[in-house]
Amino acid sequence: xxxxxxxxxxxxxxxxxxxxxxxxxxxxxxxxxxxxxxxxxxxxxxxxxxxxxxxxxxxxxxxxxxxxxxxxxxxxxxxxxxxxxxxxxxxxxxxxxxxxxxxxxxxxxxxxxxxxxxxxxxxxxxxxxxxxxxxxxxxxxxxxxxxxxxxxxxxxxxxxxxxxxxxxxxxxxxxxxxxxxxxxxxxxxxxxxxxxxxxxxxxxxxxxxxxxxxxxxxxxxxxxxxxxxxxxxxxxxxxxxxxxxxxxxxxxxxxxxxxxxxxxxxxxxxxxxxxxxxxxxxxxxxxxxxxxxxxxxxxxxxxxxxxxxxxxxxxxxxxxxxxxxxxxxxxxxxxxxxxxxxxxxxxxxxxxxxxxxxxxxxxxxxxxxxxxxxxxxxxxxxxxxxxxxxxxxxxxxxxxxxxxxxxxxxxxxxxxxxxxxxxxx
DNA sequence: TCTGGGGTCCTAGGACCC
DNA sequence: TCTGGGGTCCTAGGACCC
Numbered sequence: 296x297x298x299x300x301x302x303x304x305x306x307x308x309x310x311x312x313x314x315x316x317x318x319x320x321x322x323x324x325x326x327x328x329x330x331x332x333x334x335x336x337x338x339x340x341x342x343x344x345x346x347x348x349x350x351x352x353x354x355x356x357x358x359x360x361x362x363x364x365x366x367x368x369x370x371x372x373x374x375x376x377x378x379x380x381x382x383x384x385x386x387x388x389x390x391x392x393x394x395x396x397x398x399x400x401x402x403x404x405x406x407x408x409x410x411x412x413x414x415x416x417x418x419x420x421x422x423x424x425x426x427x428x429x430x431x432x433x434x435x436x437x438x439x440x441x442x443x444x445x446x447x448x449x450x451x452x453x454x455x456x457x458x459x460x461x462x463x464x465x466x467x468x469x470x471x472x473x474x475x476x477x478x479x480x481x482x483x484x485x486x487x488x489x490x491x492x493x494x495x496x497x498x499x500x501x502x503x504x505x506x507x508x509x510x511x512x513x514x515x516x517x518x519x520x521x522x523x524x525x526x527x528x529x530x531x532x533x534x535x536x537x538x539x540x541x542x543x544x545x546x547x548x549x550x551x552x553x554x555x556x557x558x559x560x561x562x563x564x565x566x567x568x569x570x571x572x573x574x575x576x577x578x579x580x581x582x583x584x585x586x587x588x589x590x591x592x593x594x595x596x597x598x599x600x601x602x603x604x605x606x607x608x609x610x611x612x613x614x615x616x617x618x619x620x621x622x623x624x625x626x627x628x629x630x631x632x633x634x635x636x637x638x639x640x641x642x643x644x645x646x647x648x649x650x651x652x653x654x655x656x657x658x659x660x661x662x663x664x665x666x667x668x669x670x671x672x673x674x675x676x677x678x679x680x681x682x683x684x685x686x687x688x689x690x691x692x693x694x695x696x697x698x699x700x701x702x703x704x705x706x707x708x709x710x711x712x713x714x715x716x717x718x719x720x
Numbered sequence: 721t722c723t724g725g726g727g728t729c730c731t732a733g734g735a736c737c738c
Numbered sequence: 739t740c741t742g743g744g745g746t747c748c749t750a751g752g753a754c755c756c
Contacts, residue, residue, distance in 0.1 A: 329725080396756085484753085484755085487754090517730070546725065550722095724756105728755080729754090730753085731751095733748105
């Protein structure tokens with residue numbers, strides 16, 4: 296029998312992590328906020344039932360949350376990242392191939408047993424993850440990725456499914472496809488769903504059966520692949536192992552507006568430092584660097600500007616990248632503009648070991664090695680003693696525009712001093 | 721007053737060439 | 739003054755994802 300594709304994900308991942316860490320929150324409405332405590336990015340099912348919308352700005356609903364006694368947390372990426380790694384490594388022994396798709400979900404390939412039924416496998420996996428990590432997961436099974444996503448959605452929504460739904464075992468999948476609104480299909484965004492609705496295509500079954508020529512004219516080969524996947528023809532491959540990134544970006548909104556060029560320089564410098572660390576961890580160098588800044592899109596007179604420069608020699612040396620980036624700052628800064636966000640993009644990434652040396656001015660090998668050793672030492676110190684142990688002076692000390700995280704939970708799984716205490720009697 | 725961050729893929733169209 | 743056809747490469751921006 297053919298293999299099955301599974302989409303396995305954690306329910307309300309960030310909120311569930313907070314509950315796993317602090318069991319007293321179980322059964323209570325919990326929301327997690329984005330950076331700067333900006334918007335709601337995760338809700339426990341209790342919070343969802345109260346009608347708290349996803350993506351809602353916190354300042355607009357703070358009163359409503361307080362009235363309902365909702366527990367509010369700032370996002371704690373150290374915690375979620377670590378829980379994610381534990382989740383993924385727990386899945387591995389259960390499947391033949393695993394593609395980690397995002398922080399809280401993975402596609403997997405597994406052989407179907409002779410009798411075809413995977414419910415026992417799924418039930419065991421769910422109880423193992425619940426027991427070891429305290430996380431609830433849902434599992435969708437189907438012959439293609441798009442259908443596995445769709446099955447996963449049914450597994451979560453339908454009370455009868457107990458977190459597992461196998462579309463591959465349904466004699467007639469059509470009613471399930473018909474109950475899936477076109478907007479809910481993975482790969483259908485705002486534009487495409489509006490176009491579909493205008494043509495009377497309201498659900499997944501209708502999209503699957505529509506004239507493919509028409510779809511191709513609108514959505515190109517992406518649309519055709521989507522349609523084939525809905526027909527159960529797998530054309531999106533499972534991608535194992537992290538594929539090399541093509542670009543890396545670090546950007547943040549400020550906790551308050553910036554109007555001063557020196558502060559914008561500090562912000563850009565801090566993001567470059569972070570981006571360079573990422574690059575070294577990925578064992579890559581960058582050949583082009585872009586810096587950008589913008590005012591708030593919610594205020595009149597929106598302004599957004601980017602500037603980019605090629606590096607003479609691809610690099611992941613923080614000092615080299617800082618020099619290039621800071622030279623670009625005057626090109627994006629404008630006096631009297633109220634900057635709300637800035638960022639840096641590292642592009643034209645290439646593997647570290649394939650360094651193309653400059654023909655005319657090669658850096659002496661000895662000097663090159665010294666620089667690399669320096670970067671390594673800085674990274675090690677910051678990993679061991681915590682981020683910011685070794686800093687770059689251009690970033691400023693304790694700048695006041697830095698992220699706001701007023702309701703942060705502890706780094707209970709990644710920092711010794713934050714370990715939870717258990718009292719035994 | 722306060723509205724997230726980090727990615728990928730694809731296409732259209734301009735620049736340039738013979 | 740007339741000014742085709744076909745190709746490549748690059749970039750910006752759209753669309754989508756979690």
